[in-house]
Amino acid sequence: MAHQWRGVIREYIDRLDISSDNPVITLGEGGTPLVEAPALAKLVGAERVMLKVEGMNPTGSFKDRGMTMAVSKAVGHGAQAVIAASTGNTSASAAAYAAAAGIKSVVLVPEGKISLGKLSQAVAHKAQILQVQGNFDDCLDLARVLSENYPVHLVNSVNPDRIEGQKTGAFEVVDALGYAPDFHVLPVGNAGNYSAYFKGYLEDFNEGRVKAIPKMWGFQAEGSAPFTFGNPVKNPETIATAIRIGNPASYDLALSARECSQGQFGFATDAEILWMHRFLSQEVGVFVEPSSATGAAGLFKHSKMGEVPAGSTVVITVTGHGLKDPMWALKAEDGSDIEPTSVPNNAAQVAEQLGLSKN
Ligand code: AN7
Numbered sequence: 066m067a068h069q070w071r072g073v074i075r076e077y078i079d080r081l082d083i084s085s086d087n088p089v090i091t092l093g094e095g096g097t098p099l100v101e102a103p104a105l106a107k108l109v110g111a112e113r114v115m116l117k118v119e120g121m122n123p124t125g126s127f128k129d130r131g132m133t134m135a136v137s138k139a140v141g142h143g144a145q146a147v148i149a150a151s152t153g154n155t156s157a158s159a160a161a162y163a164a165a166a167g168i169k170s171v172v173l174v175p176e177g178k179i180s181l182g183k184l185s186q187a188v189a190h191k192a193q194i195l196q197v198q199g200n201f202d203d204c205l206d207l208a209r210v211l212s213e214n215y216p217v218h219l220v221n222s223v224n225p226d227r228i229e230g231q232k233t234g235a236f237e238v239v240d241a242l243g244y245a246p247d248f249h250v251l252p253v254g255n256a257g258n259y260s261a262y263f264k265g266y267l268e269d270f271n272e273g274r275v276k277a278i279p280k281m282w283g284f285q286a287e288g289s290a291p292f293t294f295g296n297p298v299k300n301p302e303t304i305a306t307a308i309r310i311g312n313p314a315s316y317d318l319a320l321s322a323r324e325c326s327q328g329q330f331g332f333a334t335d336a337e338i339l340w341m342h343r344f345l346s347q348e349v350g351v352f353v354e355p356s357s358a359t360g361a362a363g364l365f366k367h368s369k370m371g372e373v374p375a376g377s378t379v380v381i382t383v384t385g386h387g388l389k390d391p392m393w394a395l396k397a398e399d400g401s402d403i404e405p406t407s408v409p410n411n412a413a414q415v416a417e418q419l420g421l422s423k424n
Contacts, residue, residue: 070096073130073233074137080236080268082229083134087141090166094129095233097121099241099380104348105361109368111377115246116351116361117238120386124186127234127258127384128158134230135220136162144218146171148211150204151221152254152307153183154385159220160190171217173197173204178306180354180390200301201254202312222257223314231258235265238380245275248373250381252359253283253292253330254308256319258384263322279380281328283319284363286338286356292319292330304335304393307356307385333362341365342393345383352387352394360384 070076072091074083099115106114119127136159139147146169149159156172156179163170172187176196187194197204205221212219222228239245245266251259259281269275285292286303291311298311313319323330333341341362342355360381367373387394395403408415416423 069093072133073230074133077233077236081134081233082226083138087137089133090137090140090162091133092123092129092161092165094122094133095237097237099238100349100351102345102349102351102381105344105381106379108344109365109373109379110375111368111373111379112375113377114364114379114381116345116349117234117380117382118351119234119382119384120353120357120389124154124158124161125182125386125389126154126158127231127382128154129162130233131222131227131230131257131261132158132162132220135224135226136166136168138226139218139220140166140168142218144216145169146217147220148208148217149173149220150201150208151179152201152309153179154307154389155221156192156194157183157186157190160187160192163192164190169193171195171211173208175200175204175309178309180306180392182389182391201310202297202301205314221314222255228257228261228264228315228318231261232265232268234258234382235262235269239266239269239275242378245269245277246279246378246380248282248364248377248379249279250282250284250360250364250379252305252308252356252382252384253285253319254310254313254356256283256292256313256315258382259283260315260318260322262382263326267325278326281322281326282360282363282367283323283328283330284359285330285332286359287332287334290332291316293332303338305338305356305359306390307354308359329367331363331367333359333366337362337366339393340398343398346387346394351383353383354385354387354390355393356390357384
């Protein structure tokens with residue numbers, strides 16, 4: 066029987082806050098693979114570690130799960146334009162879904178601080194892009210004010226439709242495994258996704274699909290770690306530009322998710338993030354953007370503190386595709402640029418370069 070994944074709204078319509086006659090704007094998001102990562106399980110001493118590979122979404126990040134909901138409902142309300150503040154992935158997703166809906170998108174990004182891949186997506190989908198002289202937190206403040214005073218519909222994760230769509234990530238994990246993992250690990254910026262996964266697991270628990278809720282572990286970059294320090298960070302800094310966020314929009318929601326799941330927040334340094342970024346590419350075979358390696362980097366760090374019991378099952382959401390921000394893969398551990406060696410069009414010389422001897 067022919068069957069194509071129909072996107073998260075149609076797949077989970079009876080578990081989402083959207084009426085059946087609302088228009089559905091979809092690009093086929095969700096249905097992403099849960100990939101076994103034995104090398105990572107060995108590294109952290111867990112029984113099983115699996116990656117929920119969200120780079121497989123239509124615009125290359127998890128944002129599409131929330132954006133299909135937010136834009137569908139915006140269209141249902143008759144909106145002609147959506148607005149988003151973004152470190153890059155939200156703007157790429159908002160621009161694509163607005164294009165699919167035939168409405169306008171406006172995106173506000175921190176000047177010089179979003180990756181080229183993400184900027185190119187917003188341009189490709191014909192968003193009106195403004196680079197704000199400020200950081201993400203400034204962009205979000207602006208977007209809120211604009212949406213309150215002008216006819217533009219806010220699609221940041223302060224919009225509950227975004228969280229509602231993103232909770233389907235947890236549904237898919239439970240559908241794939243038949244149970245909930247012991248730990249669910251994520252990188253954290255605004256903490257919208259952390260809160261969304263918790264919501265999904267909680268609903269699965271309340272409806273009897275799982276017997277327990279995973280401990281939710283969220284990790285930030287050291288220079289941008291308000292959950293660790295307990296206060297907003299005024300000038301967040303990290304190479305992980307996607308999570309360069311000092312004043313998380315879903316702060317209170319995430320705190321209650323941590324408490325209810327007996328989870329924790331922590332941080333990884335930029336060096337630890339880049340080390341894990343390389344490990345995931347080289348030892349697991351999954352290419353993610355640096356920010357997306359932050360969850361695994363935090364898990365590794367906390368495993369060294371003895372916090373990962375030997376029999377554990379762990380799911381890590383790797384949030385965005387490596388091609389979003391590819392320059393980091395082209396840097397060696399010492400920071401130097403990696404460039405492939407140039408060779409003449411000659412088999413003997415190519416073999417010599419490769420260190421191969423004739424059989
Ligand atoms: C790859 O695009 O905030 O904790 O404006 O792009 O739900 O914010 C992106 C966030 C993790 C953090 N990984 O998620 C934006 C934006 C990647 C991201 C996060 C983001 P939240």
